[in-house]
Amino acid sequence: xxxxxxxxxxxxxxxxxxxxPRAKFIGSFIVFSVAVLFTELMPLIALFLLQxxxxxxxxxxxxxxxxxxxxxxxxxxxxxxxxxVGYALLYSAxxxxxxxxxxxxxxxFFLTTSPDDLGLALERSRVPYELCFxxxxxxxxxxxxxxxxxxxxxxxxxRGLELDRGDILKRIRNYIPILIPLIVNAIRRSLxxxxxxxxxxxxxxxxxxxxxVLEMRTFDYVFIILAVVLLFVALYVxxxxxxxxxx
Amino acid sequence: xxxxxxxSYAYSSGTVALKEVSLKIQRGEFVAIMGExxxxxxxxxxxxNGLFKPTKGSVTIDDVDTRERSVAELSxxxxxxxxxxxxxxxxxxxxxxxxxxLVNFGYDPETVKRRTVWALNLLDLKRYRDSSPxxxxxxxxxxxxxxxxxxxxxxxIVLDEPTIGQDQMxxxxxxxxxxxxxxQGRTVIIVSHDIEFVADCAPRVxxxxxxxxxxxxxxxxxxxxxGKVLAASLVRPQITQLFQSLSxxxxxxxxxxxxxxxxxxxxxxxxxxx
Numbered sequence: 001x002x003x004x005x006x007x008x009x010x011x012x013x014x015x016x017x018x019x020x021p022r023a024k025f026i027g028s029f030i031v032f033s034v035a036v037l038f039t040e041l042m043p044l045i046a047l048f049l050l051q052x053x054x055x056x057x058x059x060x061x062x063x064x065x066x067x068x069x070x071x072x073x074x075x076x077x078x079x080x081x082x083x084x085v086g087y088a089l090l091y092s093a094x095x096x097x098x099x100x101x102x103x104x105x106x107x108x109f110f111l112t113t114s115p116d117d118l119g120l121a122l123e124r125s126r127v128p129y130e131l132c133f134x135x136x137x138x139x140x141x142x143x144x145x146x147x148x149x150x151x152x153x154x155x156x157x158x159r160g161l162e163l164d165r166g167d168i169l170k171r172i173r174n175y176i177p178i179l180i181p182l183i184v185n186a187i188r189r190s191l192x193x194x195x196x197x198x199x200x201x202x203x204x205x206x207x208x209x210x211x212x213v214l215e216m217r218t219f220d221y222v223f224i225i226l227a228v229v230l231l232f233v234a235l236y237v238x239x240x241x242x243x244x245x246x247x
Numbered sequence: 248x249x250x251x252x253x254x255s256y257a258y259s260s261g262t263v264a265l266k267e268v269s270l271k272i273q274r275g276e277f278v279a280i281m282g283e284x285x286x287x288x289x290x291x292x293x294x295x296n297g298l299f300k301p302t303k304g305s306v307t308i309d310d311v312d313t314r315e316r317s318v319a320e321l322s323x324x325x326x327x328x329x330x331x332x333x334x335x336x337x338x339x340x341x342x343x344x345x346x347x348x349l350v351n352f353g354y355d356p357e358t359v360k361r362r363t364v365w366a367l368n369l370l371d372l373k374r375y376r377d378s379s380p381x382x383x384x385x386x387x388x389x390x391x392x393x394x395x396x397x398x399x400x401x402x403x404i405v406l407d408e409p410t411i412g413q414d415q416m417x418x419x420x421x422x423x424x425x426x427x428x429x430x431q432g433r434t435v436i437i438v439s440h441d442i443e444f445v446a447d448c449a450p451r452v453x454x455x456x457x458x459x460x461x462x463x464x465x466x467x468x469x470x471x472x473x474g475k476v477l478a479a480s481l482v483r484p485q486i487t488q489l490f491q492s493l494s495x496x497x498x499x500x501x502x503x504x505x506x507x508x509x510x511x512x513x514x515x516x517x518x519x520x521x
Contacts, residue, residue: 157318
């Protein structure tokens with residue numbers, strides 16, 4: 001569960017948090033694409049390090065490291081599996097590092113972009129409002145559900161339920177008293193939410209206005225240009241620099 | 248005896264919910280823990296069956312440290328009923344719901360049956376025996392949750408906000424039930440905001456504020472203390488407010504009981520007439 005903490009938005013005042021979500025998305029997506037372009041260790045390390053200034057500027061170092069720690073196990077698995085099927089040491093290391101780079105780029109994007117901003121960006125990209133709303137609501141309710149799950153576990157343990165007792169089948173069955181109240185409450189809550197929203201005129205007008213309007217500022221354009229430059233440099237290195245020059 | 252000794256508790260988020268709380272509850276006592284939202288009441292009672300282990304200090308139940316026992320072992324002795332019944336109801340029928348704890352504790356089928364019927368009767372739920380708990384009203388669901396814990400007859404009964412969602416008649420029944428359990432020797436601890444309900448029950452009152460205990464004593468002393476009650480974000484019972492504002496007439500300022508209030512008023516009026 002703690003690995004997910006490294007993806008959860010936190011309100012911090014920083015230039016990265018203030019960036020337009022679309023700019024951040026482009027940046028994050030370009031890092032993602034470049035990571036997929038390379039199978040060599042050096043460029044991937046460079047790409048990874050390139051993200052460090054963003055993390056520092058966003059003041060989310062601790063959470064970011066937390067998400068990487070969560071990814072470390074899978075990354076290790078990738079390394080071992082690659083070695084196991086006979087790939088070279090360097091290649092296996094590059095593959096596991098590529099995974100870390102991908103997680104790193106996801107992590108700073110989600111850490112610094114509030115679900116609301118993300119919804120607004122989706123809306124601006126002409127995704128139907130109902131879908132945007134469903135998406136942001138789902139994201140926003142994840143921590144609520146996590147808290148609720150904990151309370152339900154506490155309540156059932158107080159009635160003598162021991163989750164980690166019995167054989168594997170019994171252990172799976174142990175979760176039924178947790179899952180049913182959790183699902184029933186989620187459904188009940190969504191119905192209540194729907195009623196509360198309709199009481200506040202949700203869907204009464206086809207054209208909605210927004211309280212916060214997203215606007216791209218100079219810094220957003222600079223960020224995008226830097227990201228695009230990175231993409232072109234990467235493409236150039238990939239296709240025009242002889243292979244043996246890259247480790 | 249429940250002994251809470253200098254217990255501090257901090258959530259993993261860093262929030263300190265309890266600060267050096269000490270509290271002794273003897274067997275057979277009836278205690279109400281009151282205080283503002285976020286005062287640490289629920290955190291405190293979650294220590295009593297070992298769901299939370301103190302960050303500092305210790306909690307002992309009949310001389311056994313809660314750190315040395317599992318939640319299941321402790322729960323058999325300390326029955327904790329959560330505030331929201333929807334956090335525990337999951338069975339197809341009310342009967343199965345009530346039997347859940349009994350089955351977990353490994354009682355034989357005969358006993359499970361007998362205790363389930365006993366709990367159904369105790370909380371006036373017999374006619375819902377085969378209904379789905381999800382089809383019941385809020386107040387009824389609350390009673391099912393209560394019955395599902397009382398079923399194994401724990402020595403210590405801890406209720407978090409038992410009066411929420413109950414109409415006045417059910418509250419009266421609940422009060423009678425609690426007092427009945429208490430006179431039968433059960434230790435009862437309730438957490439409540441409902442000052443009129445607590446005043447009617449007249450238990451020992453523990454006031455909490457900001458993670459600490461700020462007052463502890465009989466209801467008639469604590470609930471009539473303007474300053475202390477205010478510090479816990481509560482208001483005095485209505486009858487107390489009335490009597491205290493009429494103190495010029497020589498009325499006692501620590502009245503929480505309606506019958507006593509009535510007696511005193513009658514005395515006063517008759518005295519004037521004579």
